[in-house]
């Protein structure tokens with residue numbers, strides 16, 4: 208092949224490679240650079256269901272989601288209180304975040320101090336104070352249950368608040384609004400809650416049965 212023929216052949220190949228419009232030129236061994244693909248909603252002969260987009264396998268848990276197997280109601284709320292543990296400690300950072308979230312999502316009904324006197328509390332049956340005996344007795348997981356599933360007139364906040372945001376609010380409610388100490392069942396590093404029906408651990412301050420009661424101090428009366 209003369210040099211002139213070779214140049215002519217290369218020029219012809221170069222021109223042939225530039226196809227007009229939307230016609231791609233021939234590709235030499237594209238390997239897997241461009242593999243055929245299916246459209247998500249197109250029928251598909253390769254799958255058993257005949258559709259391209261497959262459903263997740265039953266039981267699949269999406270990343271970042273925590274399945275919660277509780278129904279509404281007091282008994283289920285109490286179970287959540289026994290079984291769920293707040294992953295956060297009250298620190299300046301968690302309390303600051305919890306406060307902002309509380310003021311955004313809860314204050315409108317529960318009030319800045321959790322007394323049940325938020326700006327719209329009179330439009331609904333006002334919620335009881337967080338310092339009521341009932342709510343003071345809630346373990347953190349039980350508040351998580353209320354926020355996640357709602358309670359009577361209180362709607363669920365699961366769609367607005369991630370599980371972490373719910374726990375941050377609970378950390379703030381308990382430490383700041385209820386003034387509860389961190390230690391106790393349902394808090395991080397706390398001893399596990401006693402199983403239902405189990406004998407509670409002995410309270411060192413409680414009088415021993417049969418022992419002489421300590422002398423009464425002051426004028427008496429319980430508060």
Ligand code: HEC
Nearest residue numbers: 312313316331332333334350353354358359360361364376
């Ligand atoms: C739209 C008003 C409203 C908002 C907002 C609201 N709540 Fe409530 N909440 C209520 C009402 C009403 C009740 C009383 C429900 C009942 O009687 O069971 C209540 C009850 C509660 C209780 C006690 C439940 C019980 O069984 O006694 C807790 C704890 C609570 N709310 C926490 C929260 C937290 C935390 C938030 C913010 C994420 C929040 N609430 C946001 C209206 C609201």
